[in-house]
Amino acid sequence: MKPHVKLFIPGPTEVAPEIFEAMSKPMIGHRQKVYSDLHRRVVAKLREVLFAPKHMMFLSASSATGLMEGFLRNCTAQKNLSCVCGAFSFRWHEIALANGIKADQITVDWGQPYNYEAIDKALATGQYDTITTVYNETSTGVVNDLELLSKIIKKYPNVIWGVDAVSGLMGAKIETERLGIDFLVASVQKCFALPPGLAIAAIAPRAMDRAKTIPVRGFYFDFLDYAKYDAKDQTPATPAVSMIYGLDAQLDRIMKEGLDNRFQRHHAMAERVRDWAEKHFALYPPRSASSETVTCIKNTRSLNVSDLNKKLAERNLHISNGYGDLKEKTFRIAHMGELTMKDIDEVLGVIEEIWQLDGGKKSGAKCCSNC
Numbered sequence: 228m229k230p231h232v233k234l235f236i237p238g239p240t241e242v243a244p245e246i247f248e249a250m251s252k253p254m255i256g257h258r259q260k261v262y263s264d265l266h267r268r269v270v271a272k273l274r275e276v277l278f279a280p281k282h283m284m285f286l287s288a289s290s291a292t293g294l295m296e297g298f299l300r301n302c303t304a305q306k307n308l309s310c311v312c313g314a315f316s317f318r319w320h321e322i323a324l325a326n327g328i329k330a331d332q333i334t335v336d337w338g339q340p341y342n343y344e345a346i347d348k349a350l351a352t353g354q355y356d357t358i359t360t361v362y363n364e365t366s367t368g369v370v371n372d373l374e375l376l377s378k379i380i381k382k383y384p385n386v387i388w389g390v391d392a393v394s395g396l397m398g399a400k401i402e403t404e405r406l407g408i409d410f411l412v413a414s415v416q417k418c419f420a421l422p423p424g425l426a427i428a429a430i431a432p433r434a435m436d437r438a439k440t441i442p443v444r445g446f447y448f449d450f451l452d453y454a455k456y457d458a459k460d461q462t463p464a465t466p467a468v469s470m471i472y473g474l475d476a477q478l479d480r481i482m483k484e485g486l487d488n489r490f491q492r493h494h495a496m497a498e499r500v501r502d503w504a505e506k507h508f509a510l511y512p513p514r515s516a517s518s519e520t521v522t523c524i525k526n527t528r529s530l531n532v533s534d535l536n537k538k539l540a541e542r543n544l545h546i547s548n549g550y551g552d553l554k555e556k557t558f559r560i561a562h563m564g565e566l567t568m569k570d571i572d573e574v575l576g577v578i579e580e581i582w583q584l585d586g587g588k589k590s591g592a593k594c595c596s597n598c
């Protein structure tokens with residue numbers, strides 16, 4: 228068997244062997260009590276780690292994009308304000324338009340966080356009843372300030388707030404209820420460190436109240452249907468049972484590590500990569516708005532990132548090129564989920580060797596087959 232190639236990409240991420248083991252339990256029926264017990268247990272743990280004791284939790288056998296579509300359909304009666312700072316936040320806008328939902332986008336240059344003042348002004352027009360934001364913009368490595376957004380959005384009680392926390396949740400603290408986040412969504416193949424195939428969302432009572440006023444909410448992601456089944460600790464359609472077993476086990480591992488320890492581990496890895504990036508290249512976003520879970524680095528030396536990844540593969544390592552138009556202009560090193568400082572030191576050290584940073588090769592390192 229080929230050796231495993233360690234992933235430093237912003238999802239999917241490394242999965243611990245005991246999680247695969249937990250996922251291989253024999254199958255159960257999703258209308259059996261044994262499933263309801265599992266569902267209830269997972270929801271209780273999610274409420275704890277998401278700091279959302281009163282939010283309803285949806286477990287969806289889709290990726291996060293599905294639940295994002297659900298949010299826009301279930302909660303927008305009037306018009307959506309899509310706050311865009313990169314490819315993934317733009318996705319909210321695309322989803323709105325694809326569903327015939329009226330929406331305006333408010334944008335900043337890629338690599339920058341939101342312009343909070345402009346968002347405040349836009350909401351003050353009274354045109355919007357949902358606002359969609361990204362917490363961690365994976366394409367640019369930008370993190371947006373949820374505290375500032377919270378202060379602004381709380382001024383507008385008619386506005387229901389959706390946060391895409393896909394690439395940040397469980398890598399940094401998000402106090403869902405205190406911040407007043409009405410809809411928080413993530414896929415589990417990022418900082419939760421599970422395989423792809425499950426998305427979770429926390430929905431505030433306010434968002435559920437809005438859904439009750441919307442006549443056409445779609446079918447698969449009808450929030451009222453979810454609520455009906457949630458009352459029985461079930462999902463409307465067949466859940467991803469093995470994934471939920473994995474999530475149950477992973478939430479225990481997360482709590483065993485301790486949330487603060489987990490967030491501190493992510494922060495320390497991010498700081499290490501940021502320091503390295505500034506020493507050898509430059510950060511794409513301002514350091515103050517640089518993500519805790521994925522660092523986007525400006526390729527100031529115009530080195531070939533695709534070639535780098537081929538050489539990294541020989542050492543069983545894999546990083547991300549820049550996203551879309553940022554390919555080769557930037558590259559991204561993710562530091563999420565199961566990764567540790569030792570992993571980060573390893574990948575940075577190997578990149579230094581391959582690219583001969585620091586003006587020469589490291590002891591014992593080979594730069595080519597002739598060395």
Ligand SMILES: Cc1ncc(COP(=O)(O)O)c(C=O)c1O
Nearest residue numbers: 290291292315365391393394414
């Ligand atoms: C910030 C962000 N939002 C949304 C998505 C889409 O997630 P999924 O592919 O799990 O639907 C991604 C995927 O990488 C992402 O990084």
